[in-house]
Amino acid sequence: MSSDLIREDRHVAQARDVCLRLLAARARSRAELERKLADKGYDEAVRTEVLDRLVAVGLLNDQQFAHDWVRQQHSRSGKVGAALAHGLRAHGVAEEDAQAAMEQLDPEQREGRARELVQRKLGRSSDSVDPSDQRLVGRLVGMLARRGYDSGLALRVVRSELAVLSAG
Structure with a gap:
């Protein structure tokens, strides 16, 4: 040789x-x-x-990597949509593998996780929350937007959670 x-x-x-x-x-x-x-x-x-x-x-296996990474990021930090897509691109995952992995999160899962994030954020100061405080609404919607949630879902979830909190 x-x-x-x-x-x-x-x-x-x-x-x-x-x-x-x-x-x-x-x-x-x-x-x-x-x-x-x-x-x-x-x-x-x-x-x-x-x-x-x-x-x-x-x-x-990039398909399995993308699938597992999406599930982990959604579970751990509540990321969806654009935030996940950005992360998968940074890992060099092909667009079709990234898209398939992100499709595993159904709308109910996304909304449920968004509610959990808002509840966790509000749980720290629920006694002093004013549901009509637009700055609070903006901060909560912004927090969800940074994790990739679309503005319509984010606003709907925030308003709903603030209404529940003010009624209870």
């Missing part, structure tokens, strides 16, 4: 080990691993070989 083949095999093994260490820490997209390997100086042929092999054995 020539020394070039041995050197290439060693580079492939090292690149594979880098990827496996990164994947052991947390799930990653193919683009993230591609960037990490490029930053470490691995050439394109080595990167492609390693990443294709990880896909083939099921350790790397």
